[in-house]
Amino acid sequence: MLDIKSIRKDFPILTQQVNGKPLVYFDNAATAQKPKVVEDAIIKYYETINANIHRGVHTLSQLATDAYEEARAKIQNHINAKHNHEIIFTAGTTFSINLVANGFGSLLKAGDEVVISALEHHSNIVPWQFACERSGATLKVIPMNEHGELIMEEYDKLLNENTKVVAVSHISNALGTINPIREIIKKAHQFGAAVLIDGAQATPHIRPDVVELDCDFYVFSGHKVCGPTGTGILYGKEEWLNKLPPYQGGGEMIKTVTFEKTTYACLPHKFEAGTPNIAGGIVLGHAIDYLNGIGFDNIAAYEHELLEYGTKRLLEIEGLKIIGTAQEKTSVISFNIEGIHPYDIGVIVDKLGVAVRTGHHCTQPIMDFFGIPGTVRASFSFYNTKEEIDILVEAVKKAKMMLS
Structure with missing residues (x-):
C-alpha cells in the first residue's frame, strides 16, 4: 500500500x-514530475563537486567521477545488466535509438530487413528509415488490430533469414499497450536478429530485467523516471556494442589520436564523446533510488x-x-x-x-x-x-x- x-x-x-x-x-507519459530529493541532488552537485570527470587529478574531479560512475552502477543494478560498461549515458531515448540505428546503418546491406511495429513513436521509426536509406535495407512493419495490439501471427510471417534488426516499444506511449516483448525477442533471435526495446514508456512503471528479457539493446529516458531532462540510458550487450562504430567523435571516446589514425576507447567511453551531462547522470541515479524506495x-x-x-x-x-x-x-x-x-x-x-x-x-x-x-x-x-x-x-x- x-x-x-x-x-x-x-x-x-x-x-x-x-x-x-x-x-x-x-x-x-510526456514527462514525470521531480521529487524534492532529485531537485536537492542537482543543487548539491553544483554547490559541492562540480567538475569535469575522468580527466582531472584534483579532488573535485575525482569526487565527480566517483559519483558519475556510482550512478552508472545503480543503473546496471536496476536493469540487471551483466557488465557496468554495458550502460551508456545518453541524452535520452531518441539519442539512444539514433546511436544504435546509425551504427547499423554501416552494418546493414541491400537485401537485409529491419522490423519495427505499427505502435512505434516517431523516434523508433525515423532513425531506422535513415539506416535503411543509407544501407539499402528494407523496413517492415508489424501491423496492429483495432484494439491497439500487435498481430503476432503477422510478425511471424515477417521474420526470415534476412531479418537483421527488430526494434519495438515495450509500451505504447499513445495507447498504453504493453507489447509481448519476450515473445518478440525470442522469435527474432531464432533468426539471429538483434533486438532493440524502446523502454521510454515502460521504465516509469516496470523494472526491466535485461538478462531475463535477453534483449540486445534497451533504451529509456531519465525525465520519464523522475530524473532530469537531457538524460538517458542505452543498454547494449557487450558483443553488440563492440560491433557498432562510434556515434560521435571527440574527447573521451579515443584511445590514441594521430593525424594518420585514431583508435577508440573501450566501452562505455567509446560512445560517450565530449563532456557529458554530469549532473544529470548523477541525479538520474538518485531518481532511480527514489523509485526503488517506493x-x-x-x-x-x-x-x-x-x-x-x-x-x-x-x-x-x-x-x-x-x-x-x-x-x-x-x-x-x-x-x-x-x-x-x-x-x-x-x-x-x-x-x-x-x-x-x-x-x-x-x-x-x-x-x-x-x-x-x-x-x-x-x-x-x-x-x-x-x-x-x-x-x-x-x-x-x-x-x-x-x-x-
Whole structure:
C-alpha cells in the first residue's frame, strides 16, 4: 500500500495552482514530475563537486567521477545488466535509438530487413528509415488490430533469414499497450536478429530485467523516471556494442589520436564523446533510488487501480470513445468525444487546472490507422489520485457541454 498523501509531499510542483485551480497533472507519459530529493541532488552537485570527470587529478574531479560512475552502477543494478560498461549515458531515448540505428546503418546491406511495429513513436521509426536509406535495407512493419495490439501471427510471417534488426516499444506511449516483448525477442533471435526495446514508456512503471528479457539493446529516458531532462540510458550487450562504430567523435571516446589514425576507447567511453551531462547522470541515479524506495510492484499495482477507475469514470461520458483497448495496458487512456476536436477539449480542461496531452503524440501512423487527427491522452502516475480523476471527468463533461 502506498501512502499517497506522503508521496505527494515529495513533489513541490503538485501544490501549485494553474488558472486559479489546483493542478491536476495527467501528462506523465510526456514527462514525470521531480521529487524534492532529485531537485536537492542537482543543487548539491553544483554547490559541492562540480567538475569535469575522468580527466582531472584534483579532488573535485575525482569526487565527480566517483559519483558519475556510482550512478552508472545503480543503473546496471536496476536493469540487471551483466557488465557496468554495458550502460551508456545518453541524452535520452531518441539519442539512444539514433546511436544504435546509425551504427547499423554501416552494418546493414541491400537485401537485409529491419522490423519495427505499427505502435512505434516517431523516434523508433525515423532513425531506422535513415539506416535503411543509407544501407539499402528494407523496413517492415508489424501491423496492429483495432484494439491497439500487435498481430503476432503477422510478425511471424515477417521474420526470415534476412531479418537483421527488430526494434519495438515495450509500451505504447499513445495507447498504453504493453507489447509481448519476450515473445518478440525470442522469435527474432531464432533468426539471429538483434533486438532493440524502446523502454521510454515502460521504465516509469516496470523494472526491466535485461538478462531475463535477453534483449540486445534497451533504451529509456531519465525525465520519464523522475530524473532530469537531457538524460538517458542505452543498454547494449557487450558483443553488440563492440560491433557498432562510434556515434560521435571527440574527447573521451579515443584511445590514441594521430593525424594518420585514431583508435577508440573501450566501452562505455567509446560512445560517450565530449563532456557529458554530469549532473544529470548523477541525479538520474538518485531518481532511480527514489523509485526503488517506493517499489515498482507497489507502483504497478496502484497505477492499475487508477487505470481501471479512470476507464470506468470516463466511459460514463456519453459519446466518449477510448482509443486503445488492449488487454494488457499501463496507466494511459487516450480518448475522443464524437464531433469534438481533441485540441479543443485540452484547452478547456487546462483552464480548469487539468494538464492532459492532445494531438498525435508523435505516433501519426497510429492516428492514421484509426482515421483520427489525434486524441486526448490522460496518463497517470503513482502520485496521482482517484479524486484527481474525478476532477478530470467533470472538466471533460464541462468541455463537452461548451463545445457541443
